[in-house]
Amino acid sequence: MMASHPDVYDAGPIPAAARAEVDRLLKSGDLFRYTAPADAPVAMLEQEFAALLGAKYALAVSSCSAALFLSLCALGLPRNSRVLVPAFTFAAVPSSVMHANCVPVLVEVGGDYRINLDDFQAKLPQTGAVILSHMRGHTSDMDAIMALCDAAGVPVVEDAAHSLGTTWGGRNIGTFGRVGCFSFQSYKLVNAGEGGIMISDDADLIARAVIMSGAYEHNWKKHPVLQEAFNRWQNELPLYNMRMQNLSAAVIRPQLPEVAQRVRDGRANHDYVAGMLNTSPWMQVPNALPPELRAPDSIQFNLHGFYHDAEARAFAAAAGARGVQVQIFGLSGDNARAFWNWQFIPGRVPDLPQTRAMLMRACDVRLPVRLTRCELDMIGTALLSAVDDVKGTPRAYGT
Numbered sequence: 001m002m003a004s005h006p007d008v009y010d011a012g013p014i015p016a017a018a019r020a021e022v023d024r025l026l027k028s029g030d031l032f033r034y035t036a037p038a039d040a041p042v043a044m045l046e047q048e049f050a051a052l053l054g055a056k057y058a059l060a061v062s063s064c065s066a067a068l069f070l071s072l073c074a075l076g077l078p079r080n081s082r083v084l085v086p087a088f089t090f091a092a093v094p095s096s097v098m099h100a101n102c103v104p105v106l107v108e109v110g111g112d113y114r115i116n117l118d119d120f121q122a123k124l125p126q127t128g129a130v131i132l133s134h135m136r137g138h139t140s141d142m143d144a145i146m147a148l149c150d151a152a153g154v155p156v157v158e159d160a161a162h163s164l165g166t167t168w169g170g171r172n173i174g175t176f177g178r179v180g181c182f183s184f185q186s187y188k189l190v191n192a193g194e195g196g197i198m199i200s201d202d203a204d205l206i207a208r209a210v211i212m213s214g215a216y217e218h219n220w221k222k223h224p225v226l227q228e229a230f231n232r233w234q235n236e237l238p239l240y241n242m243r244m245q246n247l248s249a250a251v252i253r254p255q256l257p258e259v260a261q262r263v264r265d266g267r268a269n270h271d272y273v274a275g276m277l278n279t280s281p282w283m284q285v286p287n288a289l290p291p292e293l294r295a296p297d298s299i300q301f302n303l304h305g306f307y308h309d310a311e312a313r314a315f316a317a318a319a320g321a322r323g324v325q326v327q328i329f330g331l332s333g334d335n336a337r338a339f340w341n342w343q344f345i346p347g348r349v350p351d352l353p354q355t356r357a358m359l360m361r362a363c364d365v366r367l368p369v370r371l372t373r374c375e376l377d378m379i380g381t382a383l384l385s386a387v388d389d390v391k392g393t394p395r396a397y398g399t
């Protein structure tokens with residue numbers, strides 16, 4: 001009997017250790033992070049997450065999008081500042097820029113899903129900040145980008161929503177910029193349904209973010225951040241109320257010790273399937289950059305020699321018929337990762353031919369870290385067979 005295809009949209013179980021803590025919180029009703037005088041689960045999560053990443057401070061909030069918004073607010077950018085954003089990201093990212101009364105400026109992304117450094121450099125002058133979205137965990141050249149931004153005096157906010165556990169030159173992604181933002185939404189490495197966290201070494205910046213996240217009156221005293229920074233900002237900043245509640249922290253904390261294993265499993269799974277797909281002349285998984293150690297929970301690959309959209313669509317349909325859901329970013333209707341659908345951005349959607357060409361042939365397949373070798377074989381074989389369905393079995397020349 002043939003085994004059925006794995007459901008890649010199912011989340012894995014939450015560690016059992018979360019149950020006792022959730023139960024304790026439900027019994028006491030102590031769900032608000034600022035009720036307890038000290039050691040609330042959200043405060044403990046902040047300490048543990050900062051230690052895990054090697055940052056001085058962490059602030060847990062309601063989502064990664066909230067963390068990006070608060071980061072821009074905490075940078076104190078003037079209204080209508082330009083904020084560079086890679087054109088390959090999720091719609092919530094340029095939205096967070098608009099929420100902060102700034103203007104998103106989209107930067108071209110190449111066929112390897114990484115920022116086009118020429119376009120980045122050309123757009124950097126007169127820019128208030130950069131949001132570096134490491135989309136799907138693909139890391140752009142951090143050495144080049146940080147050197148350009150440092151030289152121009154432009155602060156960097158890292159959108160590391162999909163990069164928990166990714167390193168560049170041995171250092172954690174999320175610790176390169178002034179702020180690093182992470183997500184605990186269900187399709188990320190750590191799943192709390194919803195939630196986000198920001199890390200920084202900048203006491204004054206994190207103090208502003210803490211207040212704006214909703215530490216009203218003197219609740220900031222429950223944050224282990226330099227207290228003089230708070231005195232400076234008391235009553236000076238709006239309260240946006242984007243706090244995390246204790247139940248979320250109770251679900252997240254027992255997952256943190258599992259991150260290292262999930263990263264190893266995710267990378268091994270990804271590289272195994274990448275090896276299968278790269279045997280085909282019609283599919284190509286871009287390589288990681290040399291300093292980059294990735295932490296993937298999905299795989300992206302480009303269709304090669306698919307000159308018509310209809311052929312690419314036929315491939316996605318054939319993969320679906322074989323039990324594997326493939327999303328081609330630019331060909332699935334109303335995709336939130338296709339920049340031309342971000343019509344909420346004021347002015348005309350810019351023409352970004354390089355990013356557009358990539359999105360029209362870049363495929364996305366979820367690869368949750370819990371999958372077994374057998375399930376990975378099923379996925380890889382289905383994708384190879386789907387290509388053959390459309391292109392016919394490839395023949396080597398001269399035989």
Ligand SMILES: *Cc1c(COP(=O)(O)O)cnc(C)c1O
Pocket residue numbers: 062063064065066089090092093133134135136159161162182183184185195196
């Ligand atoms: C998921 C994701 C976000 C949004 O995270 P939320 O916590 O859902 O707000 C932003 N950027 C990237 C790259 C993401 O993958």
